[in-house]
Amino acid sequence: xxxxxxxxxxCRKACHYCNFFFSTTLQLKNEVVDAILREIExxxxxxxxxxxxxxxxxxTPSLLTTEQLKKILGKLxxxxxxxxxxxxxxEANPDDINAFLAEDWRRMGxxxxxxxxxxxxxxxxxxxxxxxxxSQGLNSIELIRGAGFENFSIDLIFGxxxxxMDQWKDNVSKAVQLNxxxxxxxxxxxxxxxxxxxxxxxxxxxxxxxxxQAKQYEYLMDAMTAAGYEHYEISSFSLPGMHSRHNSSYxxxxxxxxxxxxxxxxxxxxxxxxxxxxxxxxxxxxxxKIPSASELITPIKRMNEYIMTSLRTAPGIDLQFFTESFGExxxxxLQTGFKTAITNGHAILNNDQxxxxxxxxxxxxxxxxxxxFPE
Amino acid sequence: xxxxRNFCIIAHIDHGKSTLADRLLQATNTISERDMMDQVxxxxxxxxxxxxxxxxxxxxINYKYKNGEDYTLNLIDTPGHVDFSYEVSRxxxxxxxxxxxxxxxxxxxAQTISNLYLAIENDLEIIPVINKIDMDGAMIEEVTDQIIExxxxxxxxxxxxxxxxxxxxxxxxxxIVERIPSxxxxxxxxxxxxxxxxxxxxxxxxxxxYRIVNGSIRKNEKIxxxxxxxxxxxxxxxxxKLKMQQTQIVDCGNVGYLITGIKNAKEVKVGxxxxxxxxxxxxxxxxxxxxxxxxxxxxxxxxxxxxxLRDCMEKLQLNDASLTFELETSQALGFGFRCGFLGLxxxxxxxxxxxxxxxxxxxxxxxxxxxxAYTTRGEKINVNNPTxxxxxxxxxxxxxxxxxxxxxxxxEYIGNIxxxxxxxxxxxxxxxxxxxxxxxxxxxMPLTEIVFDFYxxxxxxxxxxxxxxxxxxxxxxxxxxxxxxxxxxxxVDALSALIHRSRAQEFGRKLCEKLKELLPRxxxxxxxxxxxxxxxxxxxxxxAMRKDVTAKCYGGDISRxxxxxxxxxxxxxxxxxxxxxxxxxxxxxxxxxxxx
Numbered sequence: 001x002x003x004x005x006x007x008x009x010x011c012r013k014a015c016h017y018c019n020f021f022f023s024t025t026l027q028l029k030n031e032v033v034d035a036i037l038r039e040i041e042x043x044x045x046x047x048x049x050x051x052x053x054x055x056x057x058x059x060t061p062s063l064l065t066t067e068q069l070k071k072i073l074g075k076l077x078x079x080x081x082x083x084x085x086x087x088x089x090x091e092a093n094p095d096d097i098n099a100f101l102a103e104d105w106r107r108m109g110x111x112x113x114x115x116x117x118x119x120x121x122x123x124x125x126x127x128x129x130x131x132x133x134x135s136q137g138l139n140s141i142e143l144i145r146g147a148g149f150e151n152f153s154i155d156l157i158f159g160x161x162x163x164x165m166d167q168w169k170d171n172v173s174k175a176v177q178l179n180x181x182x183x184x185x186x187x188x189x190x191x192x193x194x195x196x197x198x199x200x201x202x203x204x205x206x207x208x209x210x211x212x213q214a215k216q217y218e219y220l221m222d223a224m225t226a227a228g229y230e231h232y233e234i235s236s237f238s239l240p241g242m243h244s245r246h247n248s249s250y251x252x253x254x255x256x257x258x259x260x261x262x263x264x265x266x267x268x269x270x271x272x273x274x275x276x277x278x279x280x281x282x283x284x285x286x287x288x289k290i291p292s293a294s295e296l297i298t299p300i301k302r303m304n305e306y307i308m309t310s311l312r313t314a315p316g317i318d319l320q321f322f323t324e325s326f327g328e329x330x331x332x333x334l335q336t337g338f339k340t341a342i343t344n345g346h347a348i349l350n351n352d353q354x355x356x357x358x359x360x361x362x363x364x365x366x367x368x369x370x371x372x373f374p375e
Numbered sequence: 376x377x378x379x380r381n382f383c384i385i386a387h388i389d390h391g392k393s394t395l396a397d398r399l400l401q402a403t404n405t406i407s408e409r410d411m412m413d414q415v416x417x418x419x420x421x422x423x424x425x426x427x428x429x430x431x432x433x434x435x436i437n438y439k440y441k442n443g444e445d446y447t448l449n450l451i452d453t454p455g456h457v458d459f460s461y462e463v464s465r466x467x468x469x470x471x472x473x474x475x476x477x478x479x480x481x482x483x484x485a486q487t488i489s490n491l492y493l494a495i496e497n498d499l500e501i502i503p504v505i506n507k508i509d510m511d512g513a514m515i516e517e518v519t520d521q522i523i524e525x526x527x528x529x530x531x532x533x534x535x536x537x538x539x540x541x542x543x544x545x546x547x548x549x550x551i552v553e554r555i556p557s558x559x560x561x562x563x564x565x566x567x568x569x570x571x572x573x574x575x576x577x578x579x580x581x582x583x584x585y586r587i588v589n590g591s592i593r594k595n596e597k598i599x600x601x602x603x604x605x606x607x608x609x610x611x612x613x614x615x616k617l618k619m620q621q622t623q624i625v626d627c628g629n630v631g632y633l634i635t636g637i638k639n640a641k642e643v644k645v646g647x648x649x650x651x652x653x654x655x656x657x658x659x660x661x662x663x664x665x666x667x668x669x670x671x672x673x674x675x676x677x678x679x680x681x682x683x684l685r686d687c688m689e690k691l692q693l694n695d696a697s698l699t700f701e702l703e704t705s706q707a708l709g710f711g712f713r714c715g716f717l718g719l720x721x722x723x724x725x726x727x728x729x730x731x732x733x734x735x736x737x738x739x740x741x742x743x744x745x746x747x748a749y750t751t752r753g754e755k756i757n758v759n760n761p762t763x764x765x766x767x768x769x770x771x772x773x774x775x776x777x778x779x780x781x782x783x784x785x786x787e788y789i790g791n792i793x794x795x796x797x798x799x800x801x802x803x804x805x806x807x808x809x810x811x812x813x814x815x816x817x818x819x820m821p822l823t824e825i826v827f828d829f830y831x832x833x834x835x836x837x838x839x840x841x842x843x844x845x846x847x848x849x850x851x852x853x854x855x856x857x858x859x860x861x862x863x864x865x866x867v868d869a870l871s872a873l874i875h876r877s878r879a880q881e882f883g884r885k886l887c888e889k890l891k892e893l894l895p896r897x898x899x900x901x902x903x904x905x906x907x908x909x910x911x912x913x914x915x916x917x918x919a920m921r922k923d924v925t926a927k928c929y930g931g932d933i934s935r936x937x938x939x940x941x942x943x944x945x946x947x948x949x950x951x952x953x954x955x956x957x958x959x960x961x962x963x964x965x966x967x968x969x970x971x
Binding site for chain 1: 898924936
């Protein structure tokens with residue numbers, strides 16, 4: 001079993017908080033798509049593994065034309081064993097979505113969309129420098145439903161300095177009223193070297209308030225659970241049966257192929273990432289070489305990654321799986337670290353599962369770091 | 376011997392001593408252009424960066440005087456900071472003359488004056504030189520007056536120079552030959568040589584620098600150090616060119632080096648006398664053991680690194696005998712060392728050398744001076760560490776060291792300096808105008824008051840127009856208390872300080888505020904308290920952290936996020952646990968960063 005990630009590094013406008021790789025000049029779109037096709041051909045490795053999930057991320061994959069998307073999907077079907085029941089997700093921005101395009105996506109086999117709504121309020125969207133406005137956001141949800149997409153996700157960001165608690169509450173209840181099947185929601189994070197980071201340092205924008213973010217996150221957890229959503233991962237909420245299979249694979253350590261500039265891949269031992277430059281990527285691919293760097297994921301790193309990602313999920317660390325994967329000795333050492341979190345009411349050990357409580361979810365990073373094994 | 380001249384340069388930091396020295400070496404072809412690195416004499420990285428000389432060095436210059444005769448000029452470089460004044464005095468004792476170098480744009484500074492007095496006490500011939508005469512803002516007339524007033528020389532005795540532009544170099548060289556007397560000594564008498572410096576060389580061991588007062592020293596001769604009464608073979612002797620140059624003999628009056636295979640700097644004491652083992656003479660003069668003035672704890676950041684740190688401290692002591700240390704245990708910091716330093720700069724240098732040369736990151740605790748406590752039972756206790764302070768109920772009295780502080784400044788800053796020094800419990804002893812625009816203030820002050828932030832404050836209160844020097848006076852009775860810092864009611868021994876009662880509350884308040892800034896929020900509220908005995912004098916709270924979780928975690932984020940958490944874990948490892956509170960390294964240095 002494996003997944004595929006395709007990175008489409010183009011955006012119409014740069015969101016100030018974003019630290020993913022993208023370019024706002026769209027000229028090289030054709031060349032990048034051609035290079036991605038070539039990269040898929042050049043890729044060796046276990047191509048016979050059944051592919052259960054495909055994910056077009058970005059950047060903004062909805063900037064690709066129907067033809068471009070079809071070419072890539074077609075190539076994947078030729079080069080890989082794409083399972084019939086595969087989950088195929090496309091990230092789309094509200095301002096790109098129209099009825100025809102949505103129809104095209106559904107026809108070519110895309111069966112899940114992830115819409116970058118972020119907020120239903122214009123002041124939030126302007127502050128983030130998003131390309132769309134609030135009414136485009138609402139409209140896009142109607143459009144994709146009209147095209148027959150029942151499996152989709154929206155992103156919602158909380159904790160921007162302009163997002164008041166009342167506004168946030170309203171955002172959450174809108175999502176609930178709209179009966180959105182899946183919500184990815186996260187605190188606005190000031191990543192180093194982003195435009196936002198610079199503006200805050202130059203005092204052009206206010207910084208985020210971690211206490212306010214904590215309150216909004218707590219509200220989110222309560223409201224979503226009350227509305228019948230499963231809080232199945234720190235930032236992921238879904239109606240029953242609507243989990244993101246692709247993201248869940250990441251958290252389980254399932255191997256995935258990554259294509260496109262800046263894309264990551266993981267073959268079970270090595271994590272690779274392609275060069276984050278469109279021209280350099282195209283040039284190298286045209287010379288028959290995939291331009292990537294890699295990191296060997298040693299057993300200890302793999303263990304730490306498992307701790308980190310599984311703690312973020314609702315079932316938490318599965319002690320049986322842990323023992324099978326990493327051995328009795330490591331399990332013993334791991335268990336010695338459980339006590340503090342349990343005493344603090346941040347975690348529960350039950351039926352060989354060590355998982356975070358609602359309070360614990362606010363401290364997931366620190367709890368994971370405490371459990372890490374030294375290299 | 377009649378063609379030898381031994382001299383040093385007395386100058387304030389930044390007055391151009393090193394540049395001038397370089398010019399003398401170039402003009403006499405002591406070093407070639409190719410070897411020329413700016414400021415040859417300052418050869419430790421740190422010295423270059425701080426622009427000061429930490430250890431003294433010596434170099435021999437061969438100079439053909441205008442009458443055709445060859446002269447040997449030994450330039451003995453002296454440290455330029457008050458922390459190292461004993462080393463200065465020994466370097467001066469090895470000379471017959473001194474260049475008094477004064478910056479034409481700045482005039483005479485306190486440090487220069489105290490070293491000048493030392494030179495005059497040692498009967499040195501003074502050649503005044505006004506440097507940087509080519510700079511804008513050179514006040515040649517005014518500085519000339521200052522010098523005349525200070526040493527009572529004639530106007531024509533003062534040489535004008537610019538090290539940077541190479542002006543006046545010949546006049547200086549000729550002046551050295553003409554005005555500085557040749558060494559007097561008896562070549563036939565038994566050996567007596569004054570040790571004025573020593574350096575540690577990892578391959579050769581300790582290299583001793585000396586000036587021969589009487590007799591001579593030969594290779595392979597058995598020699599002896601008077602103060603330690605230890606005998607050694609003179610494995611190698613020679614003179615100090617840019618590099619060491621081996622010779623069979625170093626003659627009377629000359630400056631040279633000696634290698635005996637000594638590995639530990641403790642065996643060699645600056646100021647000691649080298650004599651012949653076969654034909655022993657007396658010591659030239661009594662020498663003082665340098666006493667540490669400032670004490671602080673040095674601890675490894677990670678407790679496991681203690682043994683490694685011990686190793687490094689021992690190595691460091693091999694070439695810096697003025698550093699003293701003994702084992703110290705702290706509840707907060709584990710095993711470490713109580714170290715004695717000559718002063719704050721010395722402390723800073725040791726810390727930096729540990730980091731740069733030995734790759735050790737350390738926590739340095741609140742520095743303090745050495746107090747003397749007398750108990751009700753009549754015991755006398757040296758208190759070099761807050762933990763050594765006797766319980767107040769058992770204490771009869773406590774005394775603290777005083778200093779005589781000399782500050783030279785412009786008249787417009789007198790007010791600011793008065794406020795500063797009186798606020799630091801200083802007593803004004805004298806105020807006198809050296810010239811119309813330079814005034815000298817003498818205070819008696821507790822040494823402990825200059826340990827914290829005095830230099831920085833003096834600098835900012837006078838826009839840099841003040842120079843400062845001090846000399847130890849006696850101990851005086853004082854109301855010194857121990858102030859403790861508590862985190863969630865747990866005492867942090869490493870943050871305890873000894874302080875005058877009148878200053879305790881303000882100090883405690885500032886320290887609590889600083890700690891509030893430096894301590895990361897934790898999952899519970901943290902109370903920071905300053906206490907004298909059971910009495911709380913200041914308090915701050917840090918509210919509980921409500922969130923420690925980052926947002927999304929997609930495929931591309933996993934490596935990056937794992938690394939972030941690894942770093943977070945690494946950071947925690949470097950923190951110290953005080954009760955339930957995790958304290959980062961910076962917090963232990965908080966006390967050094969207090970501001971108004």
